[in-house]
Amino acid sequence: MSDIQEKRREQVLIIGSGAGGATVAYTLAEHGFEVLVLEEGQRHTLDSYGQPPTKAMNLLYRNRGMMPIMGSVPIGYVEGRCLGGSTEINSGFWHRLPPEFLLRWQARFGLHDFSLESLEEHFDWAEEKLLVQGRNGEWPKSTQVFHRGIEAMRWSSQEVKRAASGCVNTNACATGCPKGAKQGVSVSLIPQAEAKGARFLTGAKVKLILKSGGKATGVLADVVGPDGSAALVRIDADHIFVCAGPTQTPALLRKSGIREHIGDTFQIHPMLKVTALFDEEINAQNSVMPLLQVKEFWPDISMGGSFFSVGHLSVNLADNWLETSKSIRQYRNMASYYVGVRGTGHGTVRPSLSSDGEAKLKYELSDVDIRHLSQGLARLSTLLLRAGAKEVYPCVFGLPKINAELEAVRWLDESLPRAALSLTTVHGFSTCPIGERPERCAADSFGKVHGFNNLFLADASMLPDSPGINPQGTIMAIARRNALNFVEHRQAKGE
Ligand SMILES: Cc1cc2nc3c(=O)[nH]c(=O)nc-3n(C[C@H](O)[C@H](O)[C@H](O)COP(=O)(O)OP(=O)(O)OC[C@H]3O[C@@H](n4cnc5c(N)ncnc54)[C@H](O)[C@@H]3O)c2cc1C
Known part of the structure; x- marks a missing residue:
């Protein structure tokens, strides 16, 4: 001392x-x-917000955004610092x-x-x-096409309110809103x-x-x-x-x-991302993320829109890079969406034994989680194909793209292979x-x-x-x- x-x-x-x-x-x-x-x-001040993702992560994220949750399927997790x-x-x-x-x-x-x-x-x-509050004005294109798919599937959905009055579509939520709107x-x-x-x-x-x-x-x-x-x-x-x-x-x-009962019950919403390629320009890289969430299968399965930048797109395509890399040139016609499930697996948080005592995170997906992720992928891919997507790229190793509804619905009955899943989450609790x-x-x-x-x-x-x-x-x-x-x-x- x-x-x-x-x-x-x-x-x-x-x-x-x-x-x-x-x-x-x-x-x-x-x-x-x-x-x-x-x-x-x-x-920080607003001047240092909205920088390119790697700089912003260095500034605002714990461990520059590298906080894996370990388990039989490692899950990418981030939080602010x-x-x-x-x-x-x-x-x-x-x-x-x-x-x-x-x-x-x-x-x-x-x-x-x-x-x-x-x-x-x-x-x-x-x-x-x-x-x-809810959004004033026209929906961005990535929301419009998602809405088209929701209507085609006749599923219930919700336009989600946001703590972002005066949002002007800088697409910078994840790097700190430089306008101070968020x-x-x-x-x-x-x-x-x-x-x-x-x-x-x-x-x-x-x-x-x-x-x-x-x-x-x-x-x-x-x-x-x-x-x-x-x-x-x-x-x-x-x-x-x-x-x-x-x-x-x-x-x-x-x-x-x-x-006592500390760190023994870590819960998350595991999230599987997909990217959809449309004939029309979406320009998701310049727009706030899709604002609608599908509620038809809530609370077990939710679907909504993901943050989109060319850097994030390359990460999303990386699982099957040899097959998907050429598509990245068409990024203006793409947008990313997610299936999020209410996790039912078992997780823990422990301090590491190193001097900084950083948190070590573990979460083991349950079989129910895998079923819900598989069914969610089937449904989200079908929705996006109905919305006009030509191809849907899931973050699943060995599954480079889905371009037909009959291919998509296969996952309603079959489980995605655990080891092939690339999952993320930004919601941790409990x-x-x-x-x-x-x-x-x-x-x-x-x-x-x-x-x-x-x-x-x-x-x-x-x-x-x-x-x-x-x-x-x-x-x-x-x-x-x-x-x-x-x-x-x-x-x-x-x-
Ligand atoms: C990218 C991303 C997108 C998200 N999107 C949404 C969304 O759209 N809507 C939504 O509802 N939720 C969203 N969330 C989740 C939501 O932001 C969090 O659930 C919420 O902020 C958690 O609140 P908290 O107070 O528990 O922790 P935090 O808001 O993370 O605050 C914890 C603070 O404690 C500080 N701290 C930690 N350890 C120490 C220490 N030892 N000493 C001093 N300080 C310490 C950290 O630096 C941090 O600033 C998102 C999260 C992320 C990362």
Whole structure:
């Protein structure tokens, strides 16, 4: 401990400034608490957003976007590491938690006070803060052709609202919106929290949560100074909220010796991408991604649009490069879509034994996941062919293209070979489930970690199970609910 350089005391310390952390910071600052947020990544301005993907990933993503989830099928996963976390690089698609999941989570995890009515005010709040709304004006071409396929299949679908009012189609969601239209929390909640007195310290990576006799007493953090050198700093606190996201929260808690139901139930939405080649120009590289999602097979299977750039296209075609590489020249006539399934496999997060303690991610796809991915590929390919696609290129090794509906529907009954799948995901959760079932929950219904009176969770890790929808809205609504519950309890105690 001799090299610890500083000591401070804070009332509330929040670890992580993403969807959950920014929500808690705003809510507590609004209620008069002194708040310090420690964020591992750096603060950026709109000037540094929207750079080419490799630069943007270096700037805004954890490990430059290289975070494989290991298992019999490795799955590419990414998350944000910057002020605002993954909200800075996400697409802003917005859902409320569907009633089916509210009920399911109540039944399975014994969540208290978790009704549609009680959550409504928190969704309303988040939607107002992030200016969530439907699109004004014409759909981009990649949405129009997808719509044509949906109509032909007569499936139910939804135009998804977004936290991106004033979106002008720069196609830069994944590299940070240079126009400030996408409401990453660094341009929305964080400045508002700062105006209420919350402080955000960037370049501050929490290495360990300190504890003593059922109390979290503070943290040890590496804090990068203006000259680029890091100092190990100890910061004591009365209350700590861990909001470091679905992978880093469990890794940090486990490293700190807090392990009960932590990191044992990592859930994801595994995603299989396909690219469709049309006769007409789509110019998806210059447009926001497709805005419709197919809901006909929800919650098991969803379909929607993917981020598209020539670089991403080459990755999507890489599984069968010898056969597909020539098609890349026709990128103007292409767009990418996905099949996403509500994962039912088994996943874990553990800190690595190396000195940085990086999170090691594992997920084993279930046979049900494989069935749903196969059926999803059959359906999405049929939809795209009906929409006018000449060829559909799935991210499946050895399956270079599908150009006839009868070829596509084969996968309704057969399972894609596990080893041939190239999967990705950007949705991780449930590593520290909340609820009142001691046999499966890490924290109580309001995120208070079992065994502690002053340690709380408010990020994607606390979602008890996979929600089957884009999760940011649900994370923010529950984070606000937890933060307000904290305020109520402190006020009742006269603190
Ligand atoms: C490319 C992409 C697209 C997505 N698209 C959508 C979408 O359209 N709609 C949707 O609803 N969801 C989307 N998501 C998911 C959504 O963004 C996340 O579910 C959500 O942001 C998670 O919130 P969080 O607070 O748990 O974590 P994050 O928002 O990731 O924030 C965690 C923060 O904690 C910081 N941190 C981690 N460890 C430490 C530490 N030890 N010390 C200090 N700080 C730390 C991280 O740097 C990060 O800033 C997308 C995600 C990605 C990556």
